[in-house]
Amino acid sequence: MAEELKNAVLEKFGDIVGTAGLVTEAAEIAPNLIEWRGLYHGRTPVIVAPGNTAQTAAVLRICRDQGIGVVPQGGNTGLVGGAIPHSTLQRPEIIMSARRMKAIRELDADNYTITAEAGCVLADLQAAAETADRLFPLSLAAEGSCQLGGNISSNAGGTNVLRYGNTRDLVLGLEVVLPDGRVFEGLRGLRKDNTGYDLKHLFIGAEGTLGFVTAAVCKLFSRPKGLATALVAIADPDAAIALYSQARIALGDQLVAFELMNRLALDLVVRNIPGTRDPFEESHSWYVLLELGSAQAGPVADQLMEIFLADSMESGLVRDGVLAQSSAQRAALWRMRHTISEAQKMAGAGIKHDIAVPVSKIAVFLRRAEEFVSRRIPGVLVVAFGHLGDGNMHFNLNQPANMKADAFLALWSEVGRDVHSIAAELGGSFSAEHGVGTLKRDELVRLRGGVELELMRAVKDALDPAGIMNPGKIFSPS
Ligand SMILES: Cc1cc2nc3c(=O)[nH]c(=O)nc-3n(C[C@H](O)[C@H](O)[C@H](O)COP(=O)(O)OP(=O)(O)OC[C@H]3O[C@@H](n4cnc5c(N)ncnc54)[C@H](O)[C@@H]3O)c2cc1C
Numbered sequence: 001m002a003e004e005l006k007n008a009v010l011e012k013f014g015d016i017v018g019t020a021g022l023v024t025e026a027a028e029i030a031p032n033l034i035e036w037r038g039l040y041h042g043r044t045p046v047i048v049a050p051g052n053t054a055q056t057a058a059v060l061r062i063c064r065d066q067g068i069g070v071v072p073q074g075g076n077t078g079l080v081g082g083a084i085p086h087s088t089l090q091r092p093e094i095i096m097s098a099r100r101m102k103a104i105r106e107l108d109a110d111n112y113t114i115t116a117e118a119g120c121v122l123a124d125l126q127a128a129a130e131t132a133d134r135l136f137p138l139s140l141a142a143e144g145s146c147q148l149g150g151n152i153s154s155n156a157g158g159t160n161v162l163r164y165g166n167t168r169d170l171v172l173g174l175e176v177v178l179p180d181g182r183v184f185e186g187l188r189g190l191r192k193d194n195t196g197y198d199l200k201h202l203f204i205g206a207e208g209t210l211g212f213v214t215a216a217v218c219k220l221f222s223r224p225k226g227l228a229t230a231l232v233a234i235a236d237p238d239a240a241i242a243l244y245s246q247a248r249i250a251l252g253d254q255l256v257a258f259e260l261m262n263r264l265a266l267d268l269v270v271r272n273i274p275g276t277r278d279p280f281e282e283s284h285s286w287y288v289l290l291e292l293g294s295a296q297a298g299p300v301a302d303q304l305m306e307i308f309l310a311d312s313m314e315s316g317l318v319r320d321g322v323l324a325q326s327s328a329q330r331a332a333l334w335r336m337r338h339t340i341s342e343a344q345k346m347a348g349a350g351i352k353h354d355i356a357v358p359v360s361k362i363a364v365f366l367r368r369a370e371e372f373v374s375r376r377i378p379g380v381l382v383v384a385f386g387h388l389g390d391g392n393m394h395f396n397l398n399q400p401a402n403m404k405a406d407a408f409l410a411l412w413s414e415v416g417r418d419v420h421s422i423a424a425e426l427g428g429s430f431s432a433e434h435g436v437g438t439l440k441r442d443e444l445v446r447l448r449g450g451v452e453l454e455l456m457r458a459v460k461d462a463l464d465p466a467g468i469m470n471p472g473k474i475f476s477p478s
Helices: 002-017 026-033 053-066 122-131 148-153 237-254 263-272 300-314 327-338 340-346 359-376 405-409 412-425 441-448 451-463
Strands: 069-073 093-097 104-108 113-117 171-177 183-186 212-219 226-234 255-262 286-294 320-323 354-356 381-387 392-398
Touching: 002 053, 026 093, 053 069, 053 093, 053 171, 053 212, 069 148, 069 212, 104 122, 113 122, 122 148, 148 212, 226 237, 226 300, 226 327, 237 255, 237 286, 237 300, 237 359, 255 263, 263 286, 263 327, 263 340, 263 381, 286 300, 286 327, 300 320, 327 340, 340 381, 340 392, 354 412, 359 381, 359 392, 359 412, 412 441, 441 451
Parallel strands: 069 093
Antiparallel strands: 104 113, 113 212, 171 183, 171 212, 226 286, 226 320, 255 286, 255 381, 354 392, 381 392
16 A cells, blocks of 8 residues: 555655755654554654645645645644554555644734744744743643644643633634645634634644644743742642632732642652652642732732742742742643653553542542552552642553553453543543544444534534545544
């Protein structure tokens, strides 16, 4: 099949994108065939990287005509196997990359918008906004590698959702090449535009199954002039929910982040990530990292945070706390939070869950889920952390000392089903921010079947009748 693709089509691709946009060397393709956790290994004879929207459209037209599957890939940091070409489907698949489309097309400071191409790395987008004294608030641990097109297609969340929303809330306009090569030209920087269906939302979070995103207009914000960041020790998740409620009252919209992590998460970081240390003398069971962003420069943010922490200690909600005294200390506290996934990866085999429940149900979820997994896998290590302010927990498990990695990982889907069911019983979601991809297709059928799934399939069939866009992702291959 790969040979057939080579002989019939590679030359045409080359004519469109040039040698700079075509990768056919197996060694060069190899890193793009493994997802971040190593769970999926795919195959493809070629990576096609168009240099602009017109080239993207021309390549997609060929793929549609020839029945070739197109797997969009950004920074390949997604965690559900969405950007990896299948190794099982019979039809050939190419990876389509936006890596050559990374221009900032326009920064309109007065409109508080930035228009950027899909291959823009998130950290570069943040830096571009900063040069105009503006903030692009999307922030996640993979920001040095993930790309805007991937962020949009996975509706990425991250650590600032509480204040600024998910990627969906940050996108005002989109340019998308449809599977038949037509271009949806929706690059409008408008905050009000009630002109029929808001089509851009179909493509945000679509995981590359409906079209290839080439550019977007994103919202910018004023940069907070004062930041106060604190790590506090608390007794349990119930205390975290109470503290969150108090923080909303005391700090209002200035509360930017509210992240919960358990002792084991912190331990793993301190043990495995060089240069990190536990800032507390005593060991505690749970911690919250919270941040406040103030429009005023100077000590205002710190003073507000100090008052809030003092009140919370007096009421007994907070047992101990450290307030960052410099930007280096702030970065060190965030580094602890951002490196939990990496530290967990270094500590052995891991089973991961990315669930959401109403914030008020987080503690119940954690109790029920921990009780269940401890019964099912005696000695299992629970690494629980996440964006409590968004009701989103990464309820992750590490292998028990006496269990082989393979045997442990073989339990993933069985245990996952029960953990997801616990979240669903509490009105929650089995995938809060990572999407469905390949990993959670069966759960989509089990937990969101019926009309919801029928509507999703109808949208897919309407936009991609030939089924070439990211085959086998979100929906199982038919
Ligand atoms: C350490 C770590 C921490 C993370 N933390 C978070 C977090 O806090 N919050 C969060 O939401 N996610 C998080 N993630 C997951 C991941 O980083 C995000 O989902 C990110 O948005 C993916 O971007 P990407 O460019 O790497 O996309 P990829 O992984 O390359 O692709 C993701 C999906 O988007 C599709 N896609 C990519 N580009 C395009 C395009 N141009 N057009 C159409 N479809 C496209 C792909 O086909 C795939 O389905 C984390 C990942 C890691 C490794």
